[in-house]
Every structure is written in C-alpha cells, then in structure tokens.
Amino acid sequence: MKKVEAIIRPEKLNDVKQALDDLGFHGMNFIQVTGRGAQRGIVHQGRGGETVTVDMLPKVKVEVVVPDLAVERVIEAIVREARTGNIGDGKIFIIPVEEAVRVRTGERGEVAV
Amino acid sequence: MKKVEAIIRPEKLNDVKQALDDLGFHGMNFIQVTGRGAQRGIVHQGRGGETVTVDMLPKVKVEVVVPDLAVERVIEAIVREARTGNIGDGKIFIIPVEEAVRVRTGERGEVAV
Amino acid sequence: MKKVEAIIRPEKLNDVKQALDDLGFHGMNFIQVTGRGAQRGIVHQGRGGETVTVDMLPKVKVEVVVPDLAVERVIEAIVREARTGNIGDGKIFIIPVEEAVRVRTGERGEVAV
Amino acid sequence: MREIAPKPPTHTVLTGETRRSGAGSPAVGQHSNQVEGVFVMENPIDTGNTAWMLTASAFVLLMTPGLGFFYGGLTRNKNVLATIMQSFITIGVVGVLWVVVGYSLAFGPDSGLGLIGNFDWIGLKGVGQEPGGPNGAVYGLGIPHLLFMAFQMMFAIITPALITGAFAERARFGPFLIFTAIWSLVVYVPVAHWVFAYDGWLSAFATNPETPDIGLNSLDFAGGLAIHVNAGVAALAAVLVFGKRKGYGSTPMEPHDVTMVVLGAALLWFGWFGFNAGSAGGATGQAVSALVNTNSAAAMAALTWTLLSWWFGGKPSVVGAAAGAVAGLVAVTPASGYVQPMESLAIGFGAGALCYFAVRLRARIKLDDSLDVVGVHGVGGVWGALATGLFAAASVSGISYADGLFNGHAQQMWDQSVGIVVVGAYSFIVTFVILKALDLIAGIRVSEDEEELGLDVTQHGERAYTPEEGGIPLAPGPVLPAPPVAYAAGTSAPTTAHAR
Amino acid sequence: MREIAPKPPTHTVLTGETRRSGAGSPAVGQHSNQVEGVFVMENPIDTGNTAWMLTASAFVLLMTPGLGFFYGGLTRNKNVLATIMQSFITIGVVGVLWVVVGYSLAFGPDSGLGLIGNFDWIGLKGVGQEPGGPNGAVYGLGIPHLLFMAFQMMFAIITPALITGAFAERARFGPFLIFTAIWSLVVYVPVAHWVFAYDGWLSAFATNPETPDIGLNSLDFAGGLAIHVNAGVAALAAVLVFGKRKGYGSTPMEPHDVTMVVLGAALLWFGWFGFNAGSAGGATGQAVSALVNTNSAAAMAALTWTLLSWWFGGKPSVVGAAAGAVAGLVAVTPASGYVQPMESLAIGFGAGALCYFAVRLRARIKLDDSLDVVGVHGVGGVWGALATGLFAAASVSGISYADGLFNGHAQQMWDQSVGIVVVGAYSFIVTFVILKALDLIAGIRVSEDEEELGLDVTQHGERAYTPEEGGIPLAPGPVLPAPPVAYAAGTSAPTTAHAR
Amino acid sequence: MREIAPKPPTHTVLTGETRRSGAGSPAVGQHSNQVEGVFVMENPIDTGNTAWMLTASAFVLLMTPGLGFFYGGLTRNKNVLATIMQSFITIGVVGVLWVVVGYSLAFGPDSGLGLIGNFDWIGLKGVGQEPGGPNGAVYGLGIPHLLFMAFQMMFAIITPALITGAFAERARFGPFLIFTAIWSLVVYVPVAHWVFAYDGWLSAFATNPETPDIGLNSLDFAGGLAIHVNAGVAALAAVLVFGKRKGYGSTPMEPHDVTMVVLGAALLWFGWFGFNAGSAGGATGQAVSALVNTNSAAAMAALTWTLLSWWFGGKPSVVGAAAGAVAGLVAVTPASGYVQPMESLAIGFGAGALCYFAVRLRARIKLDDSLDVVGVHGVGGVWGALATGLFAAASVSGISYADGLFNGHAQQMWDQSVGIVVVGAYSFIVTFVILKALDLIAGIRVSEDEEELGLDVTQHGERAYTPEEGGIPLAPGPVLPAPPVAYAAGTSAPTTAHAR
Numbered sequence A, B, C: 001m002k003k004v005e006a007i008i009r010p011e012k013l014n015d016v017k018q019a020l021d022d023l024g025f026h027g028m029n030f031i032q033v034t035g036r037g038a039q040r041g042i043v044h045q046g047r048g049g050e051t052v053t054v055d056m057l058p059k060v061k062v063e064v065v066v067p068d069l070a071v072e073r074v075i076e077a078i079v080r081e082a083r084t085g086n087i088g089d090g091k092i093f094i095i096p097v098e099e100a101v102r103v104r105t106g107e108r109g110e111v112a113v
Numbered sequence D, E, F: 001m002r003e004i005a006p007k008p009p010t011h012t013v014l015t016g017e018t019r020r021s022g023a024g025s026p027a028v029g030q031h032s033n034q035v036e037g038v039f040v041m042e043n044p045i046d047t048g049n050t051a052w053m054l055t056a057s058a059f060v061l062l063m064t065p066g067l068g069f070f071y072g073g074l075t076r077n078k079n080v081l082a083t084i085m086q087s088f089i090t091i092g093v094v095g096v097l098w099v100v101v102g103y104s105l106a107f108g109p110d111s112g113l114g115l116i117g118n119f120d121w122i123g124l125k126g127v128g129q130e131p132g133g134p135n136g137a138v139y140g141l142g143i144p145h146l147l148f149m150a151f152q153m154m155f156a157i158i159t160p161a162l163i164t165g166a167f168a169e170r171a172r173f174g175p176f177l178i179f180t181a182i183w184s185l186v187v188y189v190p191v192a193h194w195v196f197a198y199d200g201w202l203s204a205f206a207t208n209p210e211t212p213d214i215g216l217n218s219l220d221f222a223g224g225l226a227i228h229v230n231a232g233v234a235a236l237a238a239v240l241v242f243g244k245r246k247g248y249g250s251t252p253m254e255p256h257d258v259t260m261v262v263l264g265a266a267l268l269w270f271g272w273f274g275f276n277a278g279s280a281g282g283a284t285g286q287a288v289s290a291l292v293n294t295n296s297a298a299a300m301a302a303l304t305w306t307l308l309s310w311w312f313g314g315k316p317s318v319v320g321a322a323a324g325a326v327a328g329l330v331a332v333t334p335a336s337g338y339v340q341p342m343e344s345l346a347i348g349f350g351a352g353a354l355c356y357f358a359v360r361l362r363a364r365i366k367l368d369d370s371l372d373v374v375g376v377h378g379v380g381g382v383w384g385a386l387a388t389g390l391f392a393a394a395s396v397s398g399i400s401y402a403d404g405l406f407n408g409h410a411q412q413m414w415d416q417s418v419g420i421v422v423v424g425a426y427s428f429i430v431t432f433v434i435l436k437a438l439d440l441i442a443g444i445r446v447s448e449d450e451e452e453l454g455l456d457v458t459q460h461g462e463r464a465y466t467p468e469e470g471g472i473p474l475a476p477g478p479v480l481p482a483p484p485v486a487y488a489a490g491t492s493a494p495t496t497a498h499a500r
C-alpha cells in the first residue's frame, strides 16, 4: 500500500474529493497545513501602511492510503482536478505504508483501507 | 523504526494516550484531522431547513515513532483502546522511518525517540 | 527523495525557515501539532485553584521533501536552529518518499519538489 | 406671576412614528406652550425626554455593528471581515451624508406633493439645540431638533446595512460603497420622507392641523415600512442582480461562528429597545408600550422559530433562535407603539412562523439570498405592517384614528397595503436600476478567483484570524517569481511608490 | 389657580427594593398627589424616571446573553452553543410566560398570607401606561406600571438562566425547556412575591400604611435573596440531581475561550448598573448610590480574586478577575441601595475572598458545579444578604428602619437570616423535586455518547465554529451504510418528509 | 405660597468641561434656587439629567473592556488575555483608588495654586446624593454629587488603560499593576484637577464668580487634554522605556482577531456617546451637540482612514476603519460640546488623515508603539485640542468666551497650546521616571523566553483558546523530569502547599 499525500489548494478540495469518490476511494483524511513554495505569499497591509508579506499560504493536505496498483490512477485524478496551471497548485508525494489496520475489526492489509 | 499513524475518534484520545504511556511510550504527536470514510457524516441543519450533511468528521491522528519490535504491541494497545465496534473507529498505518534525530542533543536512531 | 519531518518549538519556526531558505529549500509545509514527551506540560490554573497540567504542548511540524543527498545538510541546519538545549526541543524523522509530483505540470521526481 | 413649567406637556409629538398630539390636545404643529390657560415659556427642553432620546440614539447606533456580527457570523471564515466592514463603513458613509444633505431632504420642509424635503437644512443649517421641525411644527417631544436628527440618522445608517446580507460573500468593495451612498439618498431618503416626515404623503400627519392631511395614513411606528420592507425588497432586487455565489447549492456554506451570530442578535435586540421605544420621541407611556411589545414579540418569535426548526428540521436550532428573534423584532417595529402586549405575542408568533417558512421556501427555490434578508426583513416587514393594520388600538397611542381592523377600522388595512406596495415597488425598481447600472459601469461582483480566495484577503488585504505562527516578510525585492495573474488579487504587492 | 407640577415628588416609591417614601413624606401606598396643600393632577409620569427605567430595563435584558457568553466561554468548544442557547432561549420562555401570567402572580394583589399574587393582571390586564400597583399602591417612582412590569421581567428572565451553569455540558434541551418554564412559575414567582411585592411576607413594606406590615422586613434592594440566593441554591440541587460530567476530575475541562468569558463579564457588569440602580425605581439619589456601590464592590472583588489566585494559585488569573467581578456584583446586589461606598468595598472584598475559597472547596470536594453557580451566586448571595444586615444605613435609603447591625439595629440580621434560610430551603426542595420528577418522566441528562460528541451537535445539530473547508453534501439517498446506533444522535438525518 | 419647581434651571453647570452658567444666568457657584423672584427649595435633583448621567456613566464603564477587545484583537494569539486583562484589572485598581482617595485629590477643594485638590473628600466623605462641589460650587446640572464622582471615575479608569497599548506583549503583570496605581494618582489625578476641576489652573472656570479665574482657559470638553494627550504622551515615554518587542520589524505581528478589533471599536464608539455627551453634565442641548459631533467626527475619520489605506496601501483596510473611528472619537473629544456638526466633520477628516500618517511614520521609524497609542491618542488628542481652539463657537456651548480662532478669538489657540505643552511635558517626564524607577527596582519587562511563549501562559497561567481535545493531568508527583529553567515560567507547578 502507499500513502498518497497531496498538498492542494483549499478551493480544489471538493473537486478532488469527488474525483477520488468516483474512483471508489471514499476514505481519506484532510489536514489544514500552511504551505510555502514558489508561489508568492499573500500581501497583507499593516496599520502603518507597511506591507506584511505572509509567505505561507493555507493549503490542504489530503492523505489517502491506497493499494499499490491504484497509485497511478489516484495521482492522475488529483492532478486533473487540482490543477489550475498557476504556481502554487501543490505537490503529491507517495510514501510506502507497510501495514494498515482497521481499528473497528482489527483487519490488516489492503482490506482495511 | 516505524511511525505508527493512528486515526482515531477524538473521544478516545485520552485512553489511547494512557495505554501508550503504560507501554512506556511517552512521546507522541497529535494532529487534528478531518476524516472521511464509511462512517456517515454529521447532519447539520441549515437556516432554510435543508440538511447539511457534512461527510467529514473530526478525528485525531496520533503519530508515534517506535522501534520496529514495539510495533505490534502498540497496534494492539491502540486497537484495544480506540475500538467502539462502530463504523468510524479509524485506521492505523505503519510507515517506515529511516532515521530519527533528537534536536536537543543531536542523538540519532532509536535512542532519540 | 526523503520527507524530513521536524517537530520543533513554534518560536523557532522562523529561524528554521530562514535556514532552509539559505540552503535553497523554499518549499515546505507547516502543521500545527500537539506534542507530548519528556518535556513536562504547561501548568494552567483552574477556577478552583486546582492546577491543570496540560501534558501536551503546541509544536510545529515542518515537512520538507528533499533529495536523498540533501538530507544530512537539512538535518544539520534544523538541529542548529531549533536547538535550545532544553527538553522539548523536538525530533526529526526521515521518511522515504517513492515519488513526487508537481500538480501544476505533472512533473515527477526530484525536479518536482 | 410667571409659572415655571420645565416640561411643557403639549409639545407636538412626532418621531419615527408620529402622533397628532400628546393626548387629545388640540395644539398640533405649532410650538405652543399654552397649558390650560397658563402661559409657560421657560426651558422648552424636557430633560427626561432628552435623556431617553440620547440613550435611544446610542442604542440604535450599536445595532449596526451588531448587524455586522450577526451577518459576519453567518458567513464563511474567509468573508467575515468583508461582511462586518460592509456594516461598519456604512456608519461612515451615511453618517456623513446624512448630516450634510440627507436629513434636509428627508425631513426638511416638503418641496411639494409630500415626495421629498428641500435643501433648507443642508449642513444642518437651522437644526439646533431648540425643538424644531418644518413649518413651525416640532419633531419629538420637547427635545432638541438636533437630537431628533441624530435619532433618525441611526435609522438611515442601519437601513442600507441591512441589505448587505443579500449580496454577502460576492460584492466588490468599491462599487458597494457607491451603491450605499446612492441608495441612501435615492431610495431611503424619499421613502423616509413619505412615511416619517410630517408632510410626507404616506405619513399619518399634517404639519398644519387646519389643512387636511395629504395622502394616506400608513401607520408605521418605528420603520416597518421605511426600513424593513424597504431593505427587504431592495435585497430581493440585489439577489437577482448579483446572482448566486459560486458553489451555492453544492457546497455547504455553514455559519463560521455561531457565537458571533448570537452576539449580533443580542446587540440587535438590545439596540432595538432604542429603535422602537425611542420612536415615541420621548420617555412616554407609549415608549414603554413599545419596549414591552418589542421584547414580547422577539421572545415569542425566537421561541416559535426554535420549535419549528425542531419539528421540521429535527433539532432546535440556535441560529434559528437568533434569526427568530430578529424576525420578531422586525415584525413588531411598525406596530410597537400601537398595540397591546398580548397582540405583540401574536405578531411575534406570526413573524417566527412566516419567516421560518419563507426561509425554507428560499432554500427550496435556491434563491441565493445569502443571509436571508428577504425572508426575514422583507417577509417580517410586510407581516408587521399588515399586523399593525389588524391590531392597532387607539388606546395605546392616544391617537384617535390609529385603530386597526380588529378595532373596527377596516380602512387601515387598505392604507397599510398601499404603503407596502408603493414602498416595495419603488425600492425594488430603483435598487434594481442602480445595481444594474453600477454593474455595467464598474462590475459589482468579484471575480471567481477572488470569490474562492475570499473577500477578506482580496478586498481588504486582511484576514480575520491569524493563528499562532506568522510568516516572515520576504526579503525586499522579488526573489520569488511574481504571482500568477489569476491570484494577483490576493497576492499582488502595491506599487513600490505607495508601499513604502 | 392650578399649579403645574410635572414631577409629583410623593409618588410612592417602590421597586426591586422598596422605600416607604421619598424622604420622610407621610403619604405612602396611595396614589396621592397632594403636595403640601397644593393639589396637582397633571401628568403623573416623570419623564426622567421613565427614561432611566427604560434604559435600565434594556441594560438588564442584555445581561442574559452576557451571561450566556460568560458561561459559554467557560465550557468546552463542543458545548458552547448549547450553553449560550440555554440563556438565550430563556429570554424567549420567560419573556412570554411573564407577560401572560407570571407578573400577575408575582406582583398582582396578594391572594392572602403574602405568599403569592392573584390572577387579576393576567395577560397584563390593567397594567398600563399610568403608574399603578396593587390595592391603590404604586410601583416605581412616577413611571408607567407597564415599565415596572418590564423591569421586573428582565429579573425574572435572568434568574433561571443563572442556574444553567450548574448543569452545563450535560442537560437535554427539551427537559431543560420544561424545567425553566416550571421553575420560573413555581419557584421564582412566589419568591419574588415574598421579597419584592408590597404585600409579600418577607418584604419590608405594607400596601396600606395604616395596617401593620405583615411578616418580616428582609432588606433586599435588587434581588440578592430573590435572585442570587434563590438561583445559587437551586443550582446546588441541580448539581446533586444531575451528577458529575463524564471525565470530571480526570480530564481537564478548561474554558474554551477566555476572551468570551471576559466579554460576558463586561456585559454583565454594564447591565448590572441597570439591575441595581434601576431598582431605585427612578433616577434618584438612591439610584446613584446603587450605581457607585455596584462599581466599587465589583472592582474590589475582581482585584481580590485576582490577588488570591496569584497568592494561592501561582499566577493572577484572568478568569479569576472575571469571576471575582461577578461575585462582587452578586454580593452588592441586595445592599446597593442601602450602604455607603466604603462599605461596598468591604462587601466586594468579602465576596472576592469568600467566593474564591468556596470555589476552591468545591473543586476539592469534587462537586461538579460546572460553572460555579453555587460558589459565586449562592455564596455571594448569602454574603450579600448578611452584609446588608450588617452595613445598611438609613441615611442612604432615606428609610428610617433600614439600618443594619453596625448602625445599631441588630434585629435586621435576624430578618436577613430568616430570609436566606426560607428562600434557600424553598428553592432547594422544590428545585430538587422538579428535576427528579422530570428525570423520571423524561430523563434530564444526555447519553454518554452524546456527552462525548458534545451538546452542540447532538442537541442542536450545529457546531459553533466551522473551519475554512466545509464538506460536500452526500448525494441524495443513503449511499453509505447507515450510521451505527451509538452515534445516531449526531448523525441521523431527519425523516425525509421533514427534511425537504 | 410655595412654588413647586422640580427642575431648578440655575444649578451651576459643570462637568468634564465646565460652563460658567446655564445660559447667561448670573448665579454661579452658589447652590441657589432663586428663579426670577420665586424661591424654590423642593427637590434639587433633576431626574432627567440624573437619568442621562447614570446612563452615560454606564456607557463609559463599558469602554474599558471595549478597549481591552480593541487592543486584544490587535495582539498576537498568545498575548490576548494579558492585553485584555490590563484593561479589565484597571477597572479594579482605579475603581478602588478613586473612591478612596483619587476623587478627593482631583476634585476636592483646591489646596492652593490650582494644582491639586485636598483630602476633604477622602473615602467620599461629604460626597452625597445632593448636588455638590467645592466651596459651594456645584458639579453637574442638578445631579447628585456622587453621580458626578461616578462619571469622573469612569474617565479615571480608562485613561491608564489607554496607555497599555504602548507596552503590549511585553510587560510583567506585577509591575504593571503598581505602575497603574502610581500613574493614576501621580499623573492622572493632578492633570484632571488642572483641567476639569472648578479651581484647576488650566480650567476655564472659577468657583467663585466674583474672583477672577486663575490661570488659563483651556477648553477641553470631555478630556482631549486630560485623557488623550495625557495618555498618548505617557505612551511615548513607555515605548522608550520598554523598548521593542522581540522580533519587531522582522517577524510580522498581525492582529490575531480582527473581528475582536471591530467589536472593541464598536463598544468604544457606543460608550463614547456617554463620554462626550455625558460631559455636558445633564441632558442638555449641549449634550445633544456633543453626541452629534461625536458621531460625525467618528464617521468621517473612519471613512478617511479607510480611503487613505486604500490609496496608499492598496486596499481599504478594516483595521484601518476601526482605528480611524477611534482617531475621530479621540479628536472630537475636547471639541464636542463647542463646535457645529460641519466643523466636527473637518475635525474627523483631520484626525483620520493625521493619525494615518502618524502611524505610517511610526512604522517607518520603527518605533514599537505596539498598538499605536501615540499615533492615535497622542496625535489625535493634540489635533483635537488645537481644533477646539480653531472651531469653538460660543453659540454651541452658551459660554460667551468659548470662541475659537475662526470665531475671532485668537487667544484661545494660545491657551490650547499651553495646555497641550504643559500636560504633555508633565505626563512624559513623570511617566518616564516612574517606569524607569520600577524597571530598576523590579524589572518591568518579561524575559525573552516568556515573551516567546507568550504572556497569557507565563503571566496568567491561562491560554485564551483551548481547542477540542485537552490533555490529561499528569499523575500526581513528578514522574517526568523537571522542566528546564528556561521554560519554568510556563511550566512550573506552584508549590505543593498551594497547589492542592
């Protein structure tokens, strides 16, 4: 199994979720993260007229554990949905998962996810 | 070493923490995540009487890095404590950790966790 | 590639960010986590004069995916900046990443991070 | 021998809602102090009435930020500041316009036909510390003319702020500002003249007791017509021009902070005592009736909506309780100085039920009236105006002809209905035209990207809540590539010249 | 020649706390306007007093949502809405009940023995814009009877809301609503009659000056007995019936938003000026004393609690400052119109210290009085009632026999003590019985699962704070398996018929 | 035959800003009730004026927590409680000090030279329910002396709280408390005496109309000089002594909750009606002018700052609108009872612009005045005092010599300037000395570690916002190693003896 960690724009969350749903992956987690990268930050203004450039932007990390074979399809779906073509669209990382357990039943492995 | 990532019900956090404590694992991290899965969401009501079914529920992700040998004991403890038998109890994922460093001392490896 | 997960004191975030910047790693994520470890918690007082020892402290998790070769330099930079010498300075974990994708372009591998 | 009478009881009574006289006194419309044969000239100001009207004015001012919180809590996190700002800055815009020109046009001597005032009082010329009004008539009960002006100013401020709920989460700030200024002068000011001014054609009173009253006698104690019907219908026009928010109907748009909604509702409720009881123009028995009716209707409506949301929605809703309270306050506004407490319970019950179902209907027909201005202020306002025609009792107000249908005065229902239709039609049409024109000229709606990023960041360059860890300012000079155009709204640095 | 006297100074003074007369005037208990040989009939309403009482009523209304925020900030995130709602909806429930029947039973003409009023004023029949009261006596100082009713209504509203802190985070909403309605009529109404009504047996005044006063003369200016002792003791009964929250003592239950606690305390402090100074029945010197005493005691108590928490707890607590202020406000309530400012400092000091240690004791004996109603309102109320017996000075109130122990009137301590014991015993027993009965019939406590999930979601189907990203509504029809029973409370969809 | 005149119109008018008489009446400084040949002795209290002053006092009290929210929202998350607490506890400290000794020193009979009052009224001895003042003069307009005391108390409370914005996020709580107490007595009390007391040397009025006035006639209606210039300059001294916050200039320190900032601004605006209009001493025409001017200036300044932030900063700032409103309120304070509404628009415009650029300048020269007390209260206060000298018109106040430059009285600018310089210099020097001394003795600033961890946890042992999941208390007894010294501030358990 692999954990697919996709850092995406918060606005794209619903689309990505829907696409994963369509692929049959209902289970996943969302985490609010603060991302930094080539995308320039947001410029806020301070009381004194100074510009406060916050170089970290709110992003959402979607974590979904999928069978090895599904990884490509998942990547493809996320890229399709989360893409705007602008800097700041985010990244996907694939991380190995050695075991998965369903707490409710104690089941192990791919059946658990 | 392995990173045990357990997604559990927030209500079960204290029990799980206590159980890990009893096993001798005092160090860990908690992250608020929003989970989605077979468990149906929470139904909120809108002003217009429409039901707003939020299909994502608050969960807590417990991250604890443990020596390879301890993994089974940790899984067993978490399953025991976090289980209600109902859908939505959560998952445990085991992820390989190649190195661990204690920032305070620079120590590496299992002694660092 | 490796994912470097560093759990650090929130006060040290800016220093760490700056150091990584200097090394040429601009992209990264920050996640607010609640950490627990040898560091004793914060003592709050309750209305009734009882001490409420919260054994979990706010920490920040910095996640940065870097090429294999850069790992040591990154560890070294983080340890240097995040260190106070006191208990609670945090940990760094190194986790394997099998693939990275840039959502904007679909690029894969080290060029994507 | 001169008599001392610090509180001349025969000052003409006139305020938000007007009374022909104190209690059957024949002296109307003239600054007379003759009391049963004794001539009294000392101190025309009644300190008690002045004290209450000062207080009431302050209370009503607090309602506008209160509304900002009520609305702001109902929006999503990313739009809360923009929403609160739309209320807050309205105090600025209308607060200035009103003293400069608005009051003169709304309450200054009629320029003919009862349609609008003239420019006599521009810059508050002649509006002073003495009681005063048009053509020798006097507004308020022994209070400085300036105080009546201030009290009315607070009404003028909150009315356009009410509309903002209709286009929350999608309006550009600049055009919004212009809209508020224009609407205030072109819609609110004339309608206020019709309904509240002595010489307005819908108002129940003539400045000169000898000449017959012109037009109709719409009873509107504290602004059900001029404020709530007016704003509610304008909101409908706004919803139609603005269109739906992106994702409306498919993404849930839950209130981001319900405690803020309740805070807003609490401040509104509190301020509404000034709004309604202040409309008596002094600390009179009628003011007391208004206060009691206000509370009774709000309490009943809050309870009603809560129970209906329980019955039809599965659980008793806290947002519903707050919305219900506001609906009750809206509905009782025109009636508050004319009815008995038991009747205000009926008005509150009707408001809770009608507005609840109106909002359900709105949700079903997918009209994106973001914060339910039409359902609450429009429907509540219409119900309140009609209910005034049903329940008004001359005994409460001391005005002989202020009786409703149930007290044998069927004509009143006609006058009320005409008032609703005329104010509604005028407000709808003019609002629609203003917004359409502004949209053509400047564009009233933010871009899709801005809507997604949220108005706080894109319109105001600020975010409401900043978590613990901040960011560090970028090194001077753009080391990182410029942001892409699509997101420039949220990310572009101001031009260097201005920036520092 | 007729004289004009707009402000007849001999109206019988009677309010929350009653005065036998203005200042030594012999005319008591009859609506007489005879002033030193001159007969005056004009305008029985004093606009100044009316202005102040309108204002004070509004202030007191604001206290109830203020209390909601004070309490809501102290609870955990997941229960904040339910907690605020318990205060907010109480305005709805009691606001309606009071005008329909409560006022008549509490202040209407006594039905004998000074125990309860009668039904004469049901639906506010006969309670009008003129000053009025039972059997020719008059409540308030030249203010409309309806206004006295409104002011008292605000007291009736906040009292049951105070109790909610005792069972916060675990009460079912439905039974809570019923409890509030019953408690209001069965406990508050009679106790208010005893203490506040002219003809109540604990009240210091008789309607008819010729007949001797019945019962005792408990001094209670603004409701230390009828409100704080009453609610504090009812809270104790509630704690015993409800039992501990799940996890109490093992899980920390920290306030989820201390800024909200301070907001609540600030609104309470502000509103309390209306509460205490309004209890003079008009804008009198006694009202001014009450305002000054209120502020002095609150300031002193806030300071005291802060310093004690520093000394005994290690750091000066912000929650402590807020709680201390409330404790001081509670304690000074019965005394505020009877004592000098320096004595109110003593009362504030006592309140800060006694309540602080009471709360420590509560924590040590692990009594789960969730938000410390017993420790603050119970203990503070008892201390205040006793302190009134110690410090009262006839010179402040102008009431000859309103002297305390330190002014040589030892009897007063007896009257105060009897008042405390009787009100306390009555409130405890009846509250206990109501709750036990409700528990048997309907169950007053949520299930363990619901308690874990939080009351906001399970009782009201809402959450207070919604972070940026929402969820998407499920496709219509249950594509996913039905939720397990245990979590049904938070997850069950309403029946399709109702849902849309 | 005795006449009844409940409202003697010739009570000496004196308040925040003092008037020589009602309107040209010759009777000043003596408690005379002689009205045009009729001697009136009845009831010296005017209920209307008393009602308004009770209300105004309550309004001003609410400003202090309002300020706490305004400031608290502007700080970072980790310091919000400490910031709010600095305002809240000031009510405690000054609320006690003022009644015990402060009022006597500030307003008691002068001890010579117009520099400070004496100890005659210590513990409020002789300050009662009758109107009163020093040497037979009377403060306020037919209101109890105690009420004038209370109103002034609220001013004394908020002034030191204003300064706290200058050293926010870095002051130790203990030394702060001591500073507040000392500053209140050593700086505020004498300055208030100079400016507000009948017999103060800067005040425009003499207690005895026969003797000439001593000193200058600085016009300061509601405290521009005594409060805003005073606090603003003290803030400057504090900034210099405290030094910059750690990370100032390199880390962004954004407001953690802008909605809280707006809430604070709204409460301030509301309360300011009491502040300014209450300074008329009663519900007079002048009070009404003050209320109107207050709103007009605030509205204009909010608009001005918003537009400037748009023009120079790229977007219309919400924080700017709130800060602008406060700036306008500050600036109009000394002028509010002396000028016409159109002139108050000019004052508001000036305030918005000057304070905006002052704050920009502050940012550019990297002066760490954390919450811009100098830029808003200092600059706004100075501008307001000067503007009063420019625009004052005798017709508004009814005081013959209260004319400004534009009304042909150039001398007034001199008197205003001297007032500003003297108050500023005194405040700066004494504040500087107090803080330096305290720093040497006790250390006024938290350690670096404490600053990083935040003041809420390190100074008060509390955190503002507690997320859903808590922690569990450690088992009794230290199972884990003791915390390192550096973090002991945030982590050390109190000694066992105290802990439980």
Ligand SMILES: Nc1ncnc2c1ncn2[C@@H]1O[C@H](COP(=O)(O)OP(=O)(O)O)[C@@H](O)[C@H]1O
Residues within 6 Å of the ligand: A007, A034, A035, A036, A037, A038, A039, A040, A057, A059, A086, A087, A088, A089, A090, A091, C026, C027, C028, C029, C063, C064, C065, C066, C102, C103, C104, C113
């Ligand atoms: N090396 C990295 N490790 C982890 N996350 C990263 C890394 N680089 C970028 N990210 C995440 O991806 C987001 C988008 O990256 P950015 O460089 O701005 O745009 P793009 O991916 O389009 O080139 C960042 O905000 C951050 O959350």
Ligand SMILES: Nc1ncnc2c1ncn2[C@@H]1O[C@H](COP(=O)(O)OP(=O)(O)O)[C@@H](O)[C@H]1O
Residues within 6 Å of the ligand: A026, A027, A028, A029, A063, A064, A065, A066, A102, A103, A104, A113, B007, B034, B035, B036, B037, B038, B039, B040, B057, B059, B086, B087, B088, B089, B090, B091
């Ligand atoms: N494929 C997955 N990857 C990551 N997290 C998952 C995945 N599936 C489920 N989860 C997490 O586990 C939680 C519980 O899953 P759910 O399917 O509702 O119940 P159960 O685990 O009892 O079958 C979800 O809320 C989500 O947080």
Ligand SMILES: Nc1ncnc2c1ncn2[C@@H]1O[C@H](COP(=O)(O)OP(=O)(O)O)[C@@H](O)[C@H]1O
Residues within 6 Å of the ligand: B026, B027, B028, B029, B063, B064, B065, B066, B102, B103, B104, B113, C007, C034, C035, C036, C037, C038, C039, C040, C057, C059, C086, C087, C088, C089, C090, C091
């Ligand atoms: N086994 C672990 N797995 C994951 N995170 C850990 C682990 N142990 C500690 N941590 C994290 O590291 C932080 C610091 O650890 P702590 O033991 O307090 O101090 P130190 O690392 O200096 O010995 C903790 O607050 C927690 O966030």
